[in-house]
Amino acid sequence: AQSVSQHNHHVILSEAASLELGCNYSYGGTVNLFWYVQYPGQHLQLLLKYFSGDPLVKGIKGFEAEFIKSKFSFNLRKPSVQWSDTAEYFCAVISSNTGKLIFGQGTTLQVKP
């Protein structure tokens, strides 16, 4: 069965600190991977996506993620966070065979100014 696990439930950082949020998935077939962000009071928005090719993908607002197939991981990174990055972050995986999109439980990021 498909599943997604996010290691950090709540992260608190100061501005300019580096960020890494862990995500591992469980699925034996071909997958596409995503990170979504949900700012307070707003809908879920796509941050970045991996389909194929270069395992290091860059998204909006300076975020990037690295797909490591051998570790079934897709960790999100940002070298220097800003107060405006305060939000909930969700890792998601979609099976290329079934089209079913599954989310992790999310990580709440709080950036202190």
Place this chain on the structure above:
Amino acid sequence: DTGVSQNPRHKITKRGQNVTFRCDPISEHNRLYWYRQTLGQGPEFLTYFQNEAQLEKSRLLSDRFSAERPKGSFSTLEIQRTEQGDSAMYLCASSLAPEAFFGQGTRLTVV
């Protein structure tokens, strides 16, 4: 504006009543997903459609929940005999390519 429209935005209902939510996807998107989200949790998969065909329904979903997508366009999610535990944000998403676009959600409160 993501293009996915959900109505109503808020619904307060008494326990035992039936409720129906509507989702209008982005035009020509063939996949449509329904999720439930509670505070501090990720979107929980409920069901999804490829055009008008319902491909999978979560085993966590009781028989009180049903979804339709007639003609492969808009979709409705109905909850019969609502319970307090049904209180949550109900999210709809649509996609053509693998990435999905979400609506603003419908917040259900069962009193």
